[in-house]
Amino acid sequence: MTGLLWAELRRFGVRPAIRWIAAGMLAHVALAVALTAFEAGASTLAGMLEQGHISFYALASVFLAYVAGVLLVTGDAAAGGTRAVLTVEPRRSRVYWSKVAAAALAVLPGVAAAYTLLALGMYGVHARSGMLGAPAPDLALALTWSGVRVLALAACAAAGGAALGVLVRRWWVAVPLVVVWLLIEETALSTASTGGEWLLAANADWWVRGTRTVLFGDGLLAVPLVHGALLLLGVTVLLTVLGWVVFRRRDVR
Amino acid sequence: MPYPVRVMPGSDTAVETLGLRKAYRSVRGRVVGVEGLDLRVPAGGIHALLGLPGSGRTTVLRLLTGLAHADGGAIKIFGTPVPDGLPDLAGRIGAVVGEPGFQAPLSGRRNLALLAGAAGVPRARIDEVLARVLLTDRARAAYGTYSADEGRRLALAAALLRDPDLLVVDEPSAGLDAVGTREIREALRRLADQGKTVLLATGVLTEAQQIADTVTVLDGGRVLAQGVVADLLGDAEVSVRVRLDEPGKAATALRAAGFKVRADGDTLHVDGVAEPSDISRALAKQKLFVSELAPQREDLAAVVGRLRPVVPPTPEVPSRAEERAARKAAERQAAERRKAADQRKAAKEAAARQAAADAERAEKAAVKQAAADERAAARQVAADEKAAARQAALDERAAKKASSSKPDATKPDATKPDATKPDATKLDAPKPDAQKPKAGSGKPNTPKPDLQKHKPDTGKPGAPKPAAPKRGTPKPSPGAQKPSPGTQKPGADTQKPHRTEGTR
Known part of the structure; x- marks a missing residue:
């Protein structure tokens, strides 16, 4: 299993698309920091954390992690690699779970680097202009925990992306599928009076921000952090199990 | 277990399949990969799966290596049922099916190392297999720089990593030049000579003839022939x-x-x-x-x-649904034919009835017309006779007057007819045959009296005036007067002058 995982990680690492995605993550957060630097006095860092600006920038990296997970299992190179691996290791379950695990692990360095750049950049920009808005140790702790949660979410997104890639077998189906879903959530479902607590994007945002309470309809949604974690983990597990069932039964191209 | 294992146990064959079936389903429909394939590959040597494109040879290899799942039938490799027993066979089977999926930026050796890591094979084995396929010199070059036959040989090396007893190779010389083809064939031959079982799928007849010991010829997913190459292909004319x-x-x-x-x-x-x-x-x-x-x-x-066996064309047994549909169609056609025949019959009967009615009507009209003509002729004769008698009386009276004024010798003979006047009785007498309808014509041959002849000379003083129409004069029947447009006959028009005659 370790050999399989290592082989998948190496295969993941040498794909040019993955390198482009990592570069995209870094470029995005660098741009966000640069834009903030021009308006450093607009809001404090504590305010940005509270209002979800930091989580918004971090969630872009999570989406790119999902794309990376999809690309690990789709395309001709991935299909050829899967075929080659299955001829030496015919246990399909092992092959599948190694791919999912490789996707989850492989995105961590890129996301970690991007988030570190984001956090340090934002901290530096606001500290320089004296707009931290909270004691430095508290801010550092909040940013660190937020980073850990972003990493966990990115791993889930990449694993889910790999599972969805196995299910639909085409990256140009799997990636737009999530984009369309997020757009539907943003436009149609977010305006609905009920069911808002089940939106993926909203839960991801609560999770990254570490939201403690959310005002919802007639009352408060207690511990949205845990709610979001459970929901996102459940969706990931559901997708990966579904992908496993399909991968075991389906012919390899 | 996806399907029952029916293969005979304890056989000395490397690969055995029984009634293997596989079909591919897509939006375009169902395509048969293999259909009831009974394959027997003896252990040791090279066995070729030979067939034209679409014969199912690659599908067989995919089924044997577990890349595809069979719809039915059974597979045994070295006596172990496949695909359930594939994990047990993992070290005994090596396969090159389709593109190997090597990473272009990595060297050949690194690519093999990835697979060796996945298969749990020690690194030392990589150099061995590279030497076996004569790629040691190129081992550190990036895979992207390999030629086609070098890529093929690297794939072969990957398949040999676990030192398999059965090597499955799909199209070993596809895309290779003559030198590469010879090298890969020699490599396969060497492996077979070392005691391995090589199962290769090829569409090249000479490849099977050159390196294979036994061959299975496939066609349409079925086995056409199976046996020693010399027996099946060696006597090729x-x-x-x-x-x-x-x-x-x-x-x-x-x-x-x-x-x-x-x-x-x-x-x-x-x-x-x-x-x-x-x-x-x-x-x-x-x-x-x-x-x-x-x-x-x-x-x-x-x-x-x-x-290919020459099978006499047998009529395809239709399915129940097709039979039902055919029966319904036949019934519908028969009903339509019956309906059309009934309509034709009814139309024919109606036409016959109409024709009979027309004929009857025409006959009646002709009879009536003939009777009217006869009566008119009789009246005319009577009137002429009366006029002649009157004229004679007048002449006689005039003669008497003249004789009373002149001597008797100069008196004309009153008993003789007047030679200067026409004999009306002769002129007006109708011809006997003209009053009867002509036989076979179906319409009365009504006489056409010459009106000029019948017309009395009114210019002459004392000429008789034409008789005024009398009440109760027989008229032609309404049918004759107003013939229907469809049944109007030329004879009907000729009745008009007669009517005028009759009413005079």
Whole structure:
């Protein structure tokens, strides 16, 4: 299993698309920091954390992690690699779970680097202009925990992306599928009076921000952090199990 | 277990399949990959799966290696059922099926290392297999820089990583040049000589003839023939193309020598030749010398065509749904035919009735007309006679007057008719045959009296006036007066003057 995982990680690492995605993550957060630097006095860092600006920038990296997970299992190179691996290791379950695990692990360095750049950049920009808005140790702790949660979410997104890639077998189906879903959530479902607590994007945002309470309809949604974690983990597990069932039964191209 | 294992246990064959079935389903429909395949690959040596494109040879390899799942049937490799037993066979099977999916930026050795890591094979084995496929020198070069045959050999090396007992290779020489083809074939032959079982799928007849020991010829997913290559393909007949100056004379000479000759313009094709030199010898005896003598080996299509059993075309048994549909269609057609026949019959009867009614009506009208004509003629005769009598009386009276004033010798003879006046009785008498309808014409041949003849000379003083129409004069029947547009006949128009005559 370790050999399989290592082989998948190496295969993941040498794909040019993955390198482009990592570069995209870094470029995005660098741009966000640069834009903030021009308006450093607009809001404090504590305010940005509270209002979800930091989580918004971090969630872009999570989406790119999902794309990376999809690309690990789709395309001709991935299909050829899967075929080659299955001829030496015919246990399909092992092959599948190694791919999912490789996707989850492989995105961590890129996301970690991007988030570190984001956090340090934002901290530096606001500290320089004296707009931290909270004691430095508290801010550092909040940013660190937020980073850990972003990493966990990115791993889930990449694993889910790999599972969805196995299910639909085409990256140009799997990636737009999530984009369309997020757009539907943003436009149609977010305006609905009920069911808002089940939106993926909203839960991801609560999770990254570490939201403690959310005002919802007639009352408060207690511990949205845990709610979001459970929901996102459940969706990931559901997708990966579904992908496993399909991968075991389906012919390899 | 996805399907029951029905393979005989304890066999000495490397691969055995029984009733193997696989179909691919897509939006375009169902395509049969293999259908009831019974394959037997003996352990050791090279076994070729030979077939035209679409015969199912790659599908067989995919099923054997677990890349595809069979719809039915059973597979045993070294006595172990597949795909359930594939994990147990993992170290005993190596396969090159399709593109190997190597990473272009990595070297050949690194690519093998990835697979070796996945398969749990020690690194030292990588150098061994690279040496075996003669790639040691290129091991550190990036895979993207490999030629086609180097890529093939690297794939072969990957398949040999676990030192398998069975090597499955799909299209070993596809895309290779002559040198690469020879090298890969030699590599496979060497492996077989080392005691491995090599199962290769190929569409190249000469490849199977050159390196395979046994062969299975596939066609449409079924086994056409299975056996030793020399038996199945070795006796492949040779056709020889012959060109010379006098093809007609040469054809006659070759036929006389017992050859099967086909003429194609200036070229002759001699089929079923064991030794091409026999042809030149036979022609030389007739002092005919060839300009070209080219033996043409039988191609795979010809082999498949030769091995394909000639099955008399049997009518396809329709399904129940098709039978039902055909029965309904036949019933519908019969009902339509019956309906059409009834309609035709009804129309015919209606036309006959109409024709009979028309004929009857015409006959009645003719009879009535004839009677009216007869009556009119009789009246005319009577009137003429009356007028003649009156005229005679007047003449007599005038004669009497004259005789009373003149002597008797000058008196004309009153008893003699007046020669200057026409004999009205003769002119007006109707012809007897004109009053009767002509036989067979179906319409009355009504007389057409000459009105000029009947017209009294009114210019003459004392001429009788025409009789006024009398009440109760018989008229033609309404049917004759107003014939229907469809049934109107020329005879009906001719009745009008008669009516005028009749009413006069």
